[in-house]
Amino acid sequence: MQADRQPVLAAEHISVRLGDRNILQDISFTVSPGEFVGIIGPNGAGKSTLLRSLRGLWPVAAGAVKVNECPVSSLRDKQLARLIAYLQQDVNVTFGFTALEVVLAGRYPYLQWWENEREEDYQIAGKYMEFTGVRHLAGKPVDKVSGGERQRIFLAKVLAQETPLIFLDEPTASLDLVYQEEIFRHCQTICRQGKTALLVAHDIKLAAKFCSRLILLAQGRVVADGTPRQVVTAQNLETAYGLHSAVFTNKVTGHLDIHTYVAGAGPCSGQSVHIIGGGGSAGGIMRSLYEKGCCLSGGVFHQGDSDTDAAEAFQVDYLAGPAFGAIDERLAALNRHKVACADWVVLTNLCYGQQNIDNLAAAFQAARLTVIEDTAIDGRDFTGGRATALYRRLIALPQVEVMTTPEFLLRLNKAGTE
Numbered sequence: 001m002q003a004d005r006q007p008v009l010a011a012e013h014i015s016v017r018l019g020d021r022n023i024l025q026d027i028s029f030t031v032s033p034g035e036f037v038g039i040i041g042p043n044g045a046g047k048s049t050l051l052r053s054l055r056g057l058w059p060v061a062a063g064a065v066k067v068n069e070c071p072v073s074s075l076r077d078k079q080l081a082r083l084i085a086y087l088q089q090d091v092n093v094t095f096g097f098t099a100l101e102v103v104l105a106g107r108y109p110y111l112q113w114w115e116n117e118r119e120e121d122y123q124i125a126g127k128y129m130e131f132t133g134v135r136h137l138a139g140k141p142v143d144k145v146s147g148g149e150r151q152r153i154f155l156a157k158v159l160a161q162e163t164p165l166i167f168l169d170e171p172t173a174s175l176d177l178v179y180q181e182e183i184f185r186h187c188q189t190i191c192r193q194g195k196t197a198l199l200v201a202h203d204i205k206l207a208a209k210f211c212s213r214l215i216l217l218a219q220g221r222v223v224a225d226g227t228p229r230q231v232v233t234a235q236n237l238e239t240a241y242g243l244h245s246a247v248f249t250n251k252v253t254g255h256l257d258i259h260t261y262v263a264g265a266g267p268c269s270g271q272s273v274h275i276i277g278g279g280g281s282a283g284g285i286m287r288s289l290y291e292k293g294c295c296l297s298g299g300v301f302h303q304g305d306s307d308t309d310a311a312e313a314f315q316v317d318y319l320a321g322p323a324f325g326a327i328d329e330r331l332a333a334l335n336r337h338k339v340a341c342a343d344w345v346v347l348t349n350l351c352y353g354q355q356n357i358d359n360l361a362a363a364f365q366a367a368r369l370t371v372i373e374d375t376a377i378d379g380r381d382f383t384g385g386r387a388t389a390l391y392r393r394l395i396a397l398p399q400v401e402v403m404t405t406p407e408f409l410l411r412l413n414k415a416g417t418e
């Protein structure tokens with residue numbers, strides 16, 4: 001990602017070796033002030049090693065790390081502690097220390113070893129304890145608070161260090177959803193106020209929701225670096241995690257969502273299937289066929305229909321007519337063409353009105369047709385009997401088989417698509 005402003009942090013072709021292994025290889029990126037960067041990737045990808053190296057705790061075998069253009073290797077410990085606050089993965093909770101004492105420890109870069117904390121340090125500690133909602137715990141020993149409270153105390157400590165850069169290594173591990181979101185939200189807030197945060201996370205959806213940028217690592221290399229939508233793609237997740245997924249925008253939340261599945265084949269590697277559906281009747285069928293690696297087309301759906309959302313999630317090349325509008329001649333011709341070209345056509349358990357009856361007529365073009373019948377046709381016919389008559393003619397054809405959705409899914413799982 002290109003920095004608009006002078007980068008606060010730069011990794012320049014860094015490589016890290018531990019023992020005889022290359023843990024990080026040729027990693028380069030810059031981070032600008034105000035960015036909230038999520039570092040994601042599978043176990044062992046090198047995320048923690050990257051943070052440690054950026055903080056100057058692991059020496060780099062090649063390349064350089066710079067903060068405000070100054071090599072980290074040339075900075076003394078206290079200078080670095082005024083630039084980067086770092087919350088490590090497994091913080092050892094020292095028994096007996098109160099929450100306030102832990103947060104005050106964040107002020108050490110500003111004190112000489114003989115100095116006690118000043119009034120100003122108490123005010124700063126109090127301010128960040130207020131911000132992370134733990135001020136009421138000031139006098140409580142940290143080994144006697146909940147996991148979520150402890151993480152917020154340590155976040156306050158990191159903030160009390162008042163550094164331009166903040167590194168957090170899995171700060172949300174073992175927290176419930178409320179606390180996880182809180183930590184992300186606090187980080188988002190401080191970055192909007194001008195700080196820069198790098199946070200290692202395993203929850204990709206949360207990271208995508210809150211971070212302004214994601215860096216995806218796998219096997220010690222950067223697989224992708226950019227906005228959450230650029231980084232969280234089915235292709236990148238497969239490269240990094242070896243995972244089959246569909247990535248889509250959840251229409252209810254507006255956020256990225258990920259559907260994962262186990263599959264023998266990648267998307268679009270199997271036979272071509274055209275799904276005639278609408279009114280939400282095709283979503284589950286599309287998902288199942290997508291997971292089997294079929295190359296999917298669909299239609300004619302109507303705009304605003306949930307089948308169009310499913311089609312987008314599962315990369316279906318679909319036709320959509322206007323909401324509540326009739327299928328016009330152009331769409332009807334396109335639909336018939338797709339039906340005729342597909343290896344296999346599935347007609348879902350949809351309702352028929354005057355506006356979509358052409359979907360039923362188009363099914364006659366199929367060389368091989370599966371008709372899903374979960375409910376009787378007369379209950380789905382809003383054309384005054386026309387659809388029922390057509391449907392009965394259709395299912396009498398030799399190339400047509402009729403089954404329920406559960407039967408269809410069972411068949412698909414047993415036999416694959418061949």
Ligand SMILES: Nc1ncnc2c1ncn2[C@@H]1O[C@H](COP(=O)(O)OP(=O)(O)OP(=O)(O)O)[C@@H](O)[C@H]1O
Binds near residue numbers: 023041043050
């Ligand atoms: N001290 C060490 N000595 C040798 N190898 C190490 C050391 N620490 C980590 N490694 C190895 O380096 C690789 C990267 O580890 P790292 O902890 O950075 O991965 P990670 O992406 O943070 O993993 P996780 O998600 O499991 O926390 C792993 O293969 C790990 O076994």
